[in-house]
Amino acid sequence: MTFFRYIARRVLFTIPILLGITLVSFLIANAVPADPINVNLPQSQLNNPEIVAAFRAEWGLDKSPLDQYLTYLGNLVQGNLGRSIKTRQLVADDIARFLPATIELATNATVLGILLGVGLGVASAVWRNHWIDFLARTMAVIGVSVPVFVLALVFLSVFHAQLGIAAGPGRLDFTMDEPAMVTGLFTIDSLAAGRMDIFINAVAHLVLPSIVLALYVAGLISRVTRSAMLEVLGMDYMRTARAKGVREIIVIMRHGLSNAMIPILTVIGLSYGNLLAGAVLTESIFAWPGIGRYMFRASTSQDFPAIMGVSLLIALIYVVVNLVVDLLYYFVDPRLRAN
Amino acid sequence: MKKVRLLVLVLAIAVIATGITSAQDETVLVVGHAESTDSLDPARGYTQTKDIIDHVIYENLVTFPQADASEILPMLATDWAISEDGLSYTFNLASGPVFSDGSPITADDVVFSVNRLKYVQGSPSFLAADIAGVTADDEDTVTFTLSQPNPAFLANLANTAFGIVNADVVRENGGTDAEDAATTDTAETYLNSMSAGSGPYVLESWEPQVETVLVRNSNYTGDAPYFDRIIITNIPEAATQKVALESGEIDLALDLTSDQIVALEGNPEITIYRGPGNIVHFLLMNANPDVGGPMADPLVQKAVRLSLDYEGYVALWGGVQPGSVEFVGNAYAFTPEQGVQRNLDEARALLAEAGYADGFDVTLEYPIFTFQGVNMETNAQKIQADLAEVGINVTLSPAELQVALENYRTGAEGFGYWFWGPDVLDAVDMLAFAPGGKVAEERALWTTDMADPALNELVARARVATDPAEREEVFTGIQTMMQENSPFAPFLQPDVQTAFRADIEGYIWHPQWLLDLALLGRSM
Numbered sequence: 001m002t003f004f005r006y007i008a009r010r011v012l013f014t015i016p017i018l019l020g021i022t023l024v025s026f027l028i029a030n031a032v033p034a035d036p037i038n039v040n041l042p043q044s045q046l047n048n049p050e051i052v053a054a055f056r057a058e059w060g061l062d063k064s065p066l067d068q069y070l071t072y073l074g075n076l077v078q079g080n081l082g083r084s085i086k087t088r089q090l091v092a093d094d095i096a097r098f099l100p101a102t103i104e105l106a107t108n109a110t111v112l113g114i115l116l117g118v119g120l121g122v123a124s125a126v127w128r129n130h131w132i133d134f135l136a137r138t139m140a141v142i143g144v145s146v147p148v149f150v151l152a153l154v155f156l157s158v159f160h161a162q163l164g165i166a167a168g169p170g171r172l173d174f175t176m177d178e179p180a181m182v183t184g185l186f187t188i189d190s191l192a193a194g195r196m197d198i199f200i201n202a203v204a205h206l207v208l209p210s211i212v213l214a215l216y217v218a219g220l221i222s223r224v225t226r227s228a229m230l231e232v233l234g235m236d237y238m239r240t241a242r243a244k245g246v247r248e249i250i251v252i253m254r255h256g257l258s259n260a261m262i263p264i265l266t267v268i269g270l271s272y273g274n275l276l277a278g279a280v281l282t283e284s285i286f287a288w289p290g291i292g293r294y295m296f297r298a299s300t301s302q303d304f305p306a307i308m309g310v311s312l313l314i315a316l317i318y319v320v321v322n323l324v325v326d327l328l329y330y331f332v333d334p335r336l337r338a339n
Numbered sequence: 340m341k342k343v344r345l346l347v348l349v350l351a352i353a354v355i356a357t358g359i360t361s362a363q364d365e366t367v368l369v370v371g372h373a374e375s376t377d378s379l380d381p382a383r384g385y386t387q388t389k390d391i392i393d394h395v396i397y398e399n400l401v402t403f404p405q406a407d408a409s410e411i412l413p414m415l416a417t418d419w420a421i422s423e424d425g426l427s428y429t430f431n432l433a434s435g436p437v438f439s440d441g442s443p444i445t446a447d448d449v450v451f452s453v454n455r456l457k458y459v460q461g462s463p464s465f466l467a468a469d470i471a472g473v474t475a476d477d478e479d480t481v482t483f484t485l486s487q488p489n490p491a492f493l494a495n496l497a498n499t500a501f502g503i504v505n506a507d508v509v510r511e512n513g514g515t516d517a518e519d520a521a522t523t524d525t526a527e528t529y530l531n532s533m534s535a536g537s538g539p540y541v542l543e544s545w546e547p548q549v550e551t552v553l554v555r556n557s558n559y560t561g562d563a564p565y566f567d568r569i570i571i572t573n574i575p576e577a578a579t580q581k582v583a584l585e586s587g588e589i590d591l592a593l594d595l596t597s598d599q600i601v602a603l604e605g606n607p608e609i610t611i612y613r614g615p616g617n618i619v620h621f622l623l624m625n626a627n628p629d630v631g632g633p634m635a636d637p638l639v640q641k642a643v644r645l646s647l648d649y650e651g652y653v654a655l656w657g658g659v660q661p662g663s664v665e666f667v668g669n670a671y672a673f674t675p676e677q678g679v680q681r682n683l684d685e686a687r688a689l690l691a692e693a694g695y696a697d698g699f700d701v702t703l704e705y706p707i708f709t710f711q712g713v714n715m716e717t718n719a720q721k722i723q724a725d726l727a728e729v730g731i732n733v734t735l736s737p738a739e740l741q742v743a744l745e746n747y748r749t750g751a752e753g754f755g756y757w758f759w760g761p762d763v764l765d766a767v768d769m770l771a772f773a774p775g776g777k778v779a780e781e782r783a784l785w786t787t788d789m790a791d792p793a794l795n796e797l798v799a800r801a802r803v804a805t806d807p808a809e810r811e812e813v814f815t816g817i818q819t820m821m822q823e824n825s826p827f828a829p830f831l832q833p834d835v836q837t838a839f840r841a842d843i844e845g846y847i848w849h850p851q852w853l854l855d856l857a858l859l860g861r862s863m
Contacts, residue, residue, distance in 0.1 A: 054460060054521070087547055088377050088527075098548075153578055161586040168588045169579050174369045174550065174572045287574040287583075289549045297548075 003330070010326070014319045018312060022076065025311035026069050029304050072308065081312070082305035086298060091309035094294060099313070100184025101171060102283070102290035106275035108210040113217025114268060118257075120218065121225020121264075125233060126252060136222060143219025149281040152212045156285065159208060167204035169287035176201055209286040213279055217271045224267045228260035235259070261332045269325035276321070277314040365567040368843075368859060371580040371589035374573040378462075379545055380530040381502035382455050385462035387853055390499050391593075392551055392571065394852035395564075397502025397536035400430055400449065400481075401493055405855065406614075406847050407668030408764035411493045415444060415503055415537070416481075425488035425805045432479040438505040439534065439541045439556045446475035451506035453483070454516035459524050463500035488803040490810065494670070494765035497851065505535040539564045539857040548573055553856070565845075565860035584609065584838060590861075591839040591846070593853070597712025600836045608841050615658045616835035617666040617764075617850040618711060620718065622647075622703075622828040623747070623755040623778075626785035631753045634701060637824045638693035644679045644828045645686035646729045651721060656713050657834035663818040664829045665769040666761060668850060671814035672769070679822055686729045698730025705736075705756035706743040713833045719756055750784045764851055766801070766814045772827055773798045773817055783826040794820045 056062040060071060075082060081091035117140075124136035159166035171186055172178065179189040179198050187206070190198035232238065233256055241255045242248070280292035291310065298306035330336050372391070378384035381393055400416040403409075413419075416430040436444050450473050457467040471486040485492060495501065504514075512535075514526030529535075534542035539561060540553040553569040572589065574580045580592040581599045585606070595603075603609045624640045625631030633639050649660040662673020690696065703722060708715050716737060723733040733754075738746075746752045759778070761768040771778045774790035775798060787795050794817065801813045821827070835848055845858040 051460065051465070086377060089547070153582070156579065156582045157585075161582045164586065168583055168586055169574060170572065174570050174588060175367055178546075284576050285579050287572070287576070287579055289573070293575065294548070 006330075007323075007327070010323050014316075017319060018315055021311055021315040022073065022308065023069070025308055026065075026072070029302070029307050030065050076312075081309040084298065084303050084306040084309075086301045086303040086306065091305050094306065095291065095309060095313055096184070098289055098291045098294045101288055102276060102279075102292060104171075104185045104187065105206065105209055105213070105283075105288060105290065106272060106279070108206050109213035109275055109279075110217055110268065110272045112210055112214035113221060113271070116214060117218035117221025118225050118264065119222075121222035122229055122252065122257060124222065125226045125229030128230065133226075137226070140219040140222045143215040143217075144223075145219075146215075147281075148212060148216060148279070149285055151215065152209070152282050152285040155208050155212055166208050167201070169285070171205055171288060172198065172201050173205075209282055209288060213275060213282055217275070220267050220271055221264060224263050225260065228263045229256060232256050232260045258332065262329060265325050265328050265332065269321050273318045273321040276317045366565060366861065368566040368569045368591070368856070368861075369589045370569065370571045370591045370593065370856070371574040371583050372571050372593045373575045373577070373580075374548060374551075374571070377547075378527060378531060379534075379542065379551075380461070380527045381452070381500055381504060381536075382459045382464065383461035383527055383530075385500070388571075390852045391854060391856065392542070392545075392553070393499035393502050393536075394538070395540045395553065395569075395856045396534040396538045396542055396556075397499065397504065398436065398538050399497055399499075399501050399503065400432075401496050403494075403497050403764065403849070403851055405858065406849060408494065408497075408850055409668060409670055409672075411497065411670075415449075419493075421805045425490070425803055426485045428483040428485070428492065429476070430481045430483075432481065434479065436537050436560050437558050438508070438537045439558050440505065440508065441558050442505065442507065444503060444505075444537055445478055446481045448503055448506045449473070449481045450475050451509070451514075451516045452503045453501065455504070455509070455514060455520055455524065456500055458516060458518050458520035460521040461500075463498065466495045466498055466500050488805065490801070490803065490805050491763045491765035491767045492805075494763055497764070499852065502536055502538075504530070505537075508535040540569065543568075564857040566856075569856055581838075584840070587840060590843050591837070591854075591859075593837065595836070595838055597836055600712075600838055603838050609838050610841045610843065610846075612837045612839070612846050612848065613657055613834040614848050615667060615832050616711065616848070617668065618758050618760050618833065619661045619664055619666050619829050620652075620713070620715075620756070620758045620831040620833070621664055622722065622830065623752060623757060623783050624826040624828070625750070625753045625755075626783050626789055626826045627750075630751065630784060631826070632701065633693070633695060633699045634754045634826075636693045638689045639695065640826055640828070641823065642686040642689040642693070642729060643726065643731070644822070645682045645689070646725050646731070647679075647722070647828060647830045648681055648725050649678065649830055650681075651725075652718065652831040655717065655721070656831065658832050661829045661832040663769060663821060664759060664772045664827055665766065665818070666832055666850070669761060669764060669766060669768065671766040671811060673815075673818050677818075679828075683728055690729060690731075695730070698732060700732045700734065701754050702734045702736045703754050703756055704738065704743060704746060704752045706740040707737045708740050710758060711833065711835060713758075713831075715756060715758075718831070722756065747782055750782050752782070761850070766810065769814070769817070770798060770801060772825070773801075773821070779826070785826045791820060791824065794824075 060068055084091050084094055087094055120136040120139060124133040127133050160168040176198065179186060179193045179195055182189045182192050186202035187199060190202055238251060238255055241251045280296050283290040283292040295310045298310060372388065374388050376384050376386040376388035379389055379392055381397055398415050400414060401411050402414040404412060415433055415436055417433045419428055419430045421428050432444065432446060438444060453467060453470065453473045456464055457470060469486050469489050470483055472484045474482050476482055509526045512526045512529035515524045517523060531545055539556055539559045541556045543552040543554045545551045550573060551571040555564065555567050574583060577594050577596050577599060581595055583589045584592040600611055603611060622643065624634040624643065626635050628635040653660060659667050659675040660678045661667055662675060662677040665672035667675060703719060705715050705719050719735050723735060726733050747755055747757060770776045773779055774785060774787040774795055779785040797813045797816045801817060804810050804813055837846065837848065839846055842862045844860045844862055846854060847858060848854060
């Protein structure tokens with residue numbers, strides 16, 4: 001029962017957090033010393049006071065900031081995120097259109113990153129100061145420190161343009177039709193439609209951007225895994241397990257890794273949230289129509305409703321991811337269950 | 340081991356994927372473009388992306404030639420008559436063309452399209468602002484009445500905003516041309532997903548920020564285009580467009596930077612197009628002696644024009660020497676041959692006559708800016724060298740764009756270097772530089788009372804003249820007089836550059852619609 005009360009409490013806590021986010025992003029958006037009129041209307045129309053006035057009225061820019069904020073909150077309570085100035089579509093529709101692409105990429109990259117990162121981290125802890133350790137640590141440093149857009153461009157020009165062994169930018173070949181929309185995840189929708197060709201194409205297009213993002217994620221995870229494992233490996237219970245004659249692989253994975261899991265989970269949660277919040281550069285370079293690109297476009301055109309909507313979404317993503325991570329702690333660590 | 344397996348998997352997938360795409364037999368063109376539009380509705384969008392797309396899905400009453408804006412050609416209208424006072428334009432419609440649903444194009448469709456543009460108050464609606472009324476005289480005759488003479492009216496009609504829509508279809512989908520259309524017209528959603536025009540293509544789908552798909556209009560009455568299907572895919576990063584072009588994934592990259600184009604030179608699979616654009620680089624010499632100093636003297640201004648090494652700038656950047664402040668290719672603009680010829684002896688004589696036989700010192704202000712690949716710093720250094728030959732010692736004073744722009748716009752620059760892109764693809768655009776015009780009056784402080792009365796008279800006529808012969812006469816006169824006496828020295832109209840796969844044919848850059856997709860083809 002405590003478990004459900006715990007969840008309920010966490011969910012309730014998100015409400016003030018989200019409210020705070022709306023206020024902060026509204027204040028920041030309004031503090032920018034530029035008029036959205038200048039970004040969204042061509043010069044010829046700026047000279048026409050009628051068009052300018054109509055634009056202000058249409059987007060509520062003629063009201064006081066307090067009125068604007070209250071109106072926004074009122075709409076928000078009814079589930080209305082407003083209409084984007086730039087795309088003139090409902091922000092909620094825009095998010096629904098762009099988020100699946102990001103989810104698909106971020107999830108793939110994170111899974112790949114976990115496999116790579118945890119593997120490397122465990123290996124480098126077990127073979128500490130061995131060449132394997134140095135290799136793994138070097139890879140981690142490279143993964144974390146090489147700017148992601150450099151990696152993305154190099155990968156695209158080498159593996160796609162020059163060697164021709166990887167699919168290029170976009171979620172599918174440009175000449176290929178998208179599968180009928182069900183979840184917005186092309187890998188799932190193509191299977192649902194029974195279109196194996198689209199599925200293969202979608203997977204092929206996921207390879208390069210996933211690897212680029214996964215290298216970064218793996219770099220983070222392997223470093224944390226290594227230090228957490230090193231701590232655990234020196235524990236008495238490890239010696240006890242070995243003394244009992246448990247096989248070394250079981251000692252490391254079950255007795256070692258599962259006890260080192262808490263900090264690793266934390267990093268995984270953070271980096272997954274990060275990728276979902278928009279891998280702006282990776283999405284731009286791979287022509288990946290995701291939420292990161294949408295957010296970038298919204299912020300450069302001072303598209304307030306879209307900025308607010310995406311900020312809320314990102315806050316929500318972090319809250320959910322953190323909640324999931326906390327729940328996983330609960331399963332990973334028996335001591336938490338006891339309390 | 341894991342890596343090797345991954346590589347094999349990637350390879351296998353790539354092979355399969357290639358097999359699938361090459362199995363299609365229709366002709367497909369893939370264009371990589373940084374999409375920049377919020378609407379494909381002719382009456383609402385006002386962006387380059389919209390121009391490229393709407394140019395092939397809608398037709399206008401009149402149009403420009405394939406490569407420039409030098410004249411107005413008939414399109415849906417066969418011919419037109421302009422009233423003596425320039426306030427009334429009557430068009431006769433061609434009888435052949437039909438909309439993509441096969442229904443004929445009538446005068447009612449024209450009236451509906453124009454009124455809808457005027458009343459929806461979309462981004463391009465200002466183009467219709469001086470239309471007082473438009474009426475269908477009969478099935479195939481339309482008359483426009485203007486509230487004031489506007490010699491650029493025909494050029495405006497060639498804008499995609501005046502694309503003629505199928506009135507019945509648009510009405511059925513929520514469209515209206517009533518005066519309250521700004522609030523009651525709901526056809527934009529329809530026009531963003533389907534087209535209702537008569538151009539060579541129809542819109543199959545537009546997924547904003549992802550891709551636009553055009554397919555051949557089977558009812559098109561003009562020359563059939565080569566491609567069955569055109570996919571315009573949104574690639575916001577220029578570097579990604581370059582990679583996709585090199586790999587052959589796209590046929591045409593519309594947004595490459597000039598250094599990326601240079602990097603593609605020598606690649607046998609890529610063709611690079613270069614041709615004069617519509618931007619004119621010019622020097623501004625302030626006509627007010629308090630601001631311009633020696634530069635305010637018309638003799639000095641002419642000496643500067645005679646001192647510039649025009650061929651040298653063209654050698655640096657490609658392009659042509661503009662004959663005047665108006666870009667070569669616009670209606671009535673001087674050709675490069677009609678431009679000022681360098682003559683250092685005459686320049687020195689003029690300086691001596693103005694009292695500067697030993698030259699003088701002056702500061703050249705310009706922004707730290709590279710526009711369409713032309714680095715203004717490089718040109719400023721060349722200007723410095725050119726003018727040194729006649730004894731004018733130029734000190735360079737570069738500034739951040741916003742800072743320099745402020746000085747330029749407030750008329751505080753004595754000697755400045757800027758560039759100009761046309762607002763209207765008509766000769767009247769150059770009147771901004773003539774006495775009474777925006778650039779002349781506010782930035783060069785060159786007022787009508789300082790100018791030759793004969794020039795003022797020509798300018799007054801140019802603002803209202805609609806007869807081609809008269810326009811030819813007045814604009815020739817204005818350009819000739821401004822070569823002799825004006826505070827401007829236009830010196831370069833640089834090339835624009837585009838890269839595409841070597842098997843693509845028919846690419847022509849256009850100052851209005853950028854490129855005509857219907858002219859493109861693929862060699863065997």
